[in-house]
Amino acid sequence: MDKFSVFSARLVEKDELFTSGHRACQGCAEALAVRLVMKALGRNTIVAMATGCMEIISSPLPTTAWQVPWIHVAFENSSAVISGCESGMKAMMRKGKLPAKKINFVAMGGDGATADIGMGQLSGAMERGHDMIYVCYDNEAYMNTGIQRSSATPWGASTTTSPAGKISKGQFTQKKDMPKIAIAHNIPYVATACPSFPFDLMEKVEKAAAIEGPAYLHILSVCPTGWRIPSEEAIKYGRLAVNTCVFPLYEYEYGKYNLTYRPHPILPVKEYIQGQGRFRHLTPEDIDSIQERTRTEYEKLLKLSEEG
Amino acid sequence: MARPIEEIKWQDLEMGAAVSERGSAREYKTGSWRSLQPVVDQDQCIRCGVCWLFCPDAAIKRSEDGSFEADLEYCKGCGICARECPVGCISVVIEEV
Numbered sequence: 001m002d003k004f005s006v007f008s009a010r011l012v013e014k015d016e017l018f019t020s021g022h023r024a025c026q027g028c029a030e031a032l033a034v035r036l037v038m039k040a041l042g043r044n045t046i047v048a049m050a051t052g053c054m055e056i057i058s059s060p061l062p063t064t065a066w067q068v069p070w071i072h073v074a075f076e077n078s079s080a081v082i083s084g085c086e087s088g089m090k091a092m093m094r095k096g097k098l099p100a101k102k103i104n105f106v107a108m109g110g111d112g113a114t115a116d117i118g119m120g121q122l123s124g125a126m127e128r129g130h131d132m133i134y135v136c137y138d139n140e141a142y143m144n145t146g147i148q149r150s151s152a153t154p155w156g157a158s159t160t161t162s163p164a165g166k167i168s169k170g171q172f173t174q175k176k177d178m179p180k181i182a183i184a185h186n187i188p189y190v191a192t193a194c195p196s197f198p199f200d201l202m203e204k205v206e207k208a209a210a211i212e213g214p215a216y217l218h219i220l221s222v223c224p225t226g227w228r229i230p231s232e233e234a235i236k237y238g239r240l241a242v243n244t245c246v247f248p249l250y251e252y253e254y255g256k257y258n259l260t261y262r263p264h265p266i267l268p269v270k271e272y273i274q275g276q277g278r279f280r281h282l283t284p285e286d287i288d289s290i291q292e293r294t295r296t297e298y299e300k301l302l303k304l305s306e307e308g
Numbered sequence: 309m310a311r312p313i314e315e316i317k318w319q320d321l322e323m324g325a326a327v328s329e330r331g332s333a334r335e336y337k338t339g340s341w342r343s344l345q346p347v348v349d350q351d352q353c354i355r356c357g358v359c360w361l362f363c364p365d366a367a368i369k370r371s372e373d374g375s376f377e378a379d380l381e382y383c384k385g386c387g388i389c390a391r392e393c394p395v396g397c398i399s400v401v402i403e404e405v
Contacts, residue, residue, distance in 0.1 A: 232387030
């Protein structure tokens, strides 16, 4: 990858493949992530999308916000559908029924569709080695149906099915480490990204599209509605998640870890947690335990990236 | 889209509920959701484009001369542009009804 690219907002692709007029909430960083991913992918793209916020807000009949071929499938099988598209078009190109050209096959899903419901199919698609990109938009709960917990919800977050109260501290399990599960499949490319770092995100998407074989992208998308924060702070909280190492940005390319952004200085986790309504009930001891866990996880990752 | 969204009935839908016109969501003006409105001070603006890049609704217009302005047909008034502007030239004002 060229390390000397010029990063300027003015030089970013102007084409909007995810158009205005979609019905996302105000300040939805997930819609921003889709917009940036589509800018990086370009027009030669086919998208299969699992049920979730992005599907609901982008395609209320009779309109669609997409400028590329797009199909909505059930919660669990977006990766299965896109692997069928990929195999079918590859066969047609081989037989000369379609002109041979590079097409990006993209499956998209939220954290619920990826970490809970669609994990089996995603695992199968990655194991079969289809030339596809799976993009997971992680807003850390089932936001579309009203903030129910998913396995990607972090410890201590209050949701409508893990409410905080006298006995409960909210979500009582740790967040499922989905990128590590993807890495365990030995696929060529896995990366984590956040729309608060737009150039990093777009570079990773371009890399994932260029690589032959399955690629997995995990994008932390701040949800102002579900995280109980003001809409204008969506970008700020994404940045805080990265700078506190709660969500480190790294990539895994052909067996090698690479931290693409090293926060300096590393901010205390408290700064990320204290403004969010879903963590409002946490005591200083709880925050200390989150800090401790975040630190050990980040140190593990640093060690992995040093080993190469 | 040939007809306004309100006039399209179920008989007009295509087989399998397919939508053959791309990007037709532009017909739906999300600007009506807004209660706050971003106003760009063009004298202070350094034309960097950060507001345009961070807008989740692609509701910042780039004009020919390089200046940026909110597209009030689609702007939902989230305030991200005002918050992220590096020189602070975007202010958020309450919409007049």
